[in-house]
Structure formats: C-alpha cells, structure tokens
Amino acid sequence: MGTILVAYGSKEGQTEKIAGRIAEALAAHGHDARTASVADSDVGEALADADAVLVGSSIHLGAHSKPVYEFVREHRDDIEARPNGFFQVSLSSALDDEDARAEVATYLDEFVEESGWHPERMAAFGGALRYSEYGFLTRMMMKRIAKDATGDTDASRDYEYTDWDEVESFAADFAEFVESTAGTAAGGAAV
Numbered sequence: 001m002g003t004i005l006v007a008y009g010s011k012e013g014q015t016e017k018i019a020g021r022i023a024e025a026l027a028a029h030g031h032d033a034r035t036a037s038v039a040d041s042d043v044g045e046a047l048a049d050a051d052a053v054l055v056g057s058s059i060h061l062g063a064h065s066k067p068v069y070e071f072v073r074e075h076r077d078d079i080e081a082r083p084n085g086f087f088q089v090s091l092s093s094a095l096d097d098e099d100a101r102a103e104v105a106t107y108l109d110e111f112v113e114e115s116g117w118h119p120e121r122m123a124a125f126g127g128a129l130r131y132s133e134y135g136f137l138t139r140m141m142m143k144r145i146a147k148d149a150t151g152d153t154d155a156s157r158d159y160e161y162t163d164w165d166e167v168e169s170f171a172a173d174f175a176e177f178v179e180s181t182a183g184t185a186a187g188g189a190a191v
C-alpha cells in the first residue's frame with residue numbers, strides 16, 4: 001500500500017495529536033503513514049514522496065493556520081496530483097447548536113475559497129481547551145469564551161472535545177478512498 005502524508009498546522013498541539021491518531025489508523029489499514037508539521041523544512045519532500053496527502057489546520061480567531069495556507073498555496077499542484085483531503089479542528093465543532101454548525105461550515109467554505117484547493121475529502125473535528133498552554137491574556141479570553149460555549153472555565157486543567165471515533169472513521173474512509181483510487185489506476189492499466 002502507498003505512503004500517506006498527514007501534514008498539520010497546530011498551535012497548542014491538538015491538531016498534531018489528531019494527525020498522529022489519523023496516521024495510526026491509516027497504518028492499521030496497511031498504509032505507510034507519516035505526520036509532518038507544515039512548517040517542517042522537509043515537508044515539501046515528504047509530500048513529493050507520498051502517494052496521498054491529508055492536511056489539517058486548527059482555527060484561531062476565526063481563521064485557519066497561516067502556515068497551512070502557505071503550504072497549500074506553495075504545493076497545490078502536488079497536493080491535487082494525489083488523493084487528498086483536509087480536516088479542520090476548532091472549538092465550534094465541539095458545540096451542538098445551529099450557530100456553531102453554521103460557523104464550522106463557513107470556516108470550511110472560507111478555506112476552500114481562500115486557498116483555491118478543493119479537497120476530495122473534508123472533515124471537521126472538535127478541538128481542545130489547553131489552558132496549560134495559554135499565556136495570561138489568552139487564558140482570560142478563553143475562559144470568557146468557554147463560559148458561554150462549553151462551560152469549562154476551570155483553568156487549572158485542560159479539556160479535550162475531540163470525538164476519536166469520528167477521527168478514526170474519517171481515517172478509515174480516506175484509506176478506502178486511496179485504495180479505490182489505486183484500484184482504478186491498476187484496472188485502467190489492465191484494460
């Protein structure tokens with residue numbers, strides 16, 4: 001089976017953790033999966049070596065990671081030349097109300113519009129509140145946001161909202177997608 005690159009942009013570590021879990025799930029499906037930060041100096045080479053690619057980005061202040069945009073803009077042709085997918089990580093995806101769902105959809109639309117890349121597979125996962133990683137001002141701001149959002153305002157601990165079953169099922173779907181694409185190519189060659 002082929003090599004799959006899971007490239008991520010993560011500020012406080014939750015998107016990186018999700019990328020790791022996706023890579024484990026892909027490996028369980030028989031793929032050679034590796035993770036890399038989009039900021040790594042050799043991420044372009046890792047992409048060139050890969051047969052398929054997933055890109056993950058967290059959301060901060062209503063926007064996706066700048067390094068992820070830079071990676072996608074610089075390598076769009078290489079990304080589009082392979083089976084590809086995108087996953088987004090945010091607090092909004094942890095909330096079960098209509099406004100939050102609309103926000104999640106808007107973030108995805110904005111990413112597609114601003115990057116110019118139309119991923120073949122997309123997913124949105126709940127992230128985390130990592131008070132232990134925040135400086136004083138960010139901690140105050142996130143406590144205020146959390147009060148209305150999740151109610152989790154005890155900054156002496158962290159909170160994780162990621163649904164790991166959803167993450168594994170996305171990875172399984174992507175593994176199947178990659179296998180079906182390879183099958184098509186092999187079938188075409190056999191005709």
Ligand SMILES: Cc1cc2nc3c(=O)[nH]c(=O)nc-3n(C[C@H](O)[C@H](O)[C@H](O)COP(=O)(O)O)c2cc1C
Nearest residue numbers: 010011012013014015058061062090091092127128
């Ligand atoms: C300063 C800051 C701003 C954030 N802004 C948003 C936001 O606008 N919308 C949202 O849904 N989540 C927001 N979040 C939540 C993050 O998306 C969430 O914490 C995520 O797990 C971060 O992923 P990372 O650890 O990979 O960077 C924000 C978090 C922080 C710390």
